[in-house]
Amino acid sequence: MGTWDIGPFDNDTAADFSYRVDEAPDGERADVLLAAFREVTGTGDEYLDADLAMEAIASAALLAAQCPGGEPVTTSYGPKKPLGVLPGELRPPAVAALDRILAADSELLELWEESGADEWKAGVLRLREVLTGA
Structure with missing residues (x-):
């Protein structure tokens, strides 16, 4: 995993994903x-x-940034273009995706468990707390 820190955009995959968001x-x-979200829950x-x-x-970090208590995404690895106001209907699928990531049979969870x-x-x-509290 090309990861340099624990943040949502502190890995190669998320940085590349930012470009896909910007290109939309x-x-x-x-x-x-x-x-x-649907790819994960599916x-x-x-x-x-x-x-x-x-x-x-x-x-989820991009969505949570627009919620009360959310932290802005300020990393240079995040999207460069404005997202606009994201619909609140994204919150339940985001929470479901986070729950799936933290469940059994999750490669990312296993990788992080190996390294603390x-x-x-x-x-x-x-992130989950911010998204459920919004």
Whole structure:
């Protein structure tokens, strides 16, 4: 995993995902985030690939940034173009994706558990808290 820190955009996959968000036409960037959430939740009981999880966490961070108590995404690895106001209907799929990432058969969770997941996991839970409290 090309990761340099625990933040939502502190890995190669999320940084690349930012470009996909930026390339989406205005008004369709929310659809890119929703697709990332659905890819994760659509895996059911199958083994969840780390790259899908990283994209969903980055998407959740972008959404949480617009919620009360959310932290702005200020990293240079995040999207450069404005997202516009994201619809509140994205919050339940985002929470479901985060729950799936923290469940069994999640490659990203396993990778972080091998290297000490406490701080990373706390960050994901903070995103979840912001999204459920909004």
